[in-house]
Amino acid sequence: MIADIRERWGDIDILVNNSGGPPPAPAQGTDGAVWQQQFSVMVASLIQLTDKLLPAMRSRGWGRIITTTSSGVITPIPGLALSNALRMSLLGWSKTLASEVAGDGVTVNVMVPGRIATDRVSQLDAFKAQRENSSAEAVAEKSRQSIPAGRYGEPQEYGAVAAFLASQPASYITGAVIRVDGGLIGAI
Numbered sequence: 001m002i003a004d005i006r007e008r009w010g011d012i013d014i015l016v017n018n019s020g021g022p023p024p025a026p027a028q029g030t031d032g033a034v035w036q037q038q039f040s041v042m043v044a045s046l047i048q049l050t051d052k053l054l055p056a057m058r059s060r061g062w063g064r065i066i067t068t069t070s071s072g073v074i075t076p077i078p079g080l081a082l083s084n085a086l087r088m089s090l091l092g093w094s095k096t097l098a099s100e101v102a103g104d105g106v107t108v109n110v111m112v113p114g115r116i117a118t119d120r121v122s123q124l125d126a127f128k129a130q131r132e133n134s135s136a137e138a139v140a141e142k143s144r145q146s147i148p149a150g151r152y153g154e155p156q157e158y159g160a161v162a163a164f165l166a167s168q169p170a171s172y173i174t175g176a177v178i179r180v181d182g183g184l185i186g187a188i
Helices: 002-009 032-060 081-104 119-131 136-146 155-165
Strands: 014-017 063-068 106-113 177-180
Touching (some): 002 032, 014 032, 032 063, 032 081, 032 106, 063 081
Parallel strands (some): 014 063, 063 106, 106 177
């Protein structure tokens, strides 16, 4: 895949890491094989892809690595132990990597979305509705009421922050965790 991309467009300057969300799971009683499989998909694959692209970024003296996680890395979400734990490991890896490559003109940052109007958030609302014997619409309305901005974010708003982090004016921002959450996350 990487060879095909390089052949068609040249070296990659900007990498936005993202993986799908794992299935809902409790903190205890989830089979070890599920943990290993989800680690492979959510963490190891992103690290391996980054490792393949990073040498060219470093040799050119410019690159951007942006990793999307979840609000669960700041405030764990009940019933999503796989997501909370595995995405948290991406924060530690990203911060470590940022300090290793900053001197080469490569920035590494993490974005933490709040409730962005995506298919994944709709899935999570439906999961929560099932757990609470409610409707997805009622769950979404309750969620909107808990967000100081009073609404779910739009994908374009999230994308605008990613575009800024990928730009030259963001060259002094590295090792940061940037929230795009409408004020949802209550922790500092």
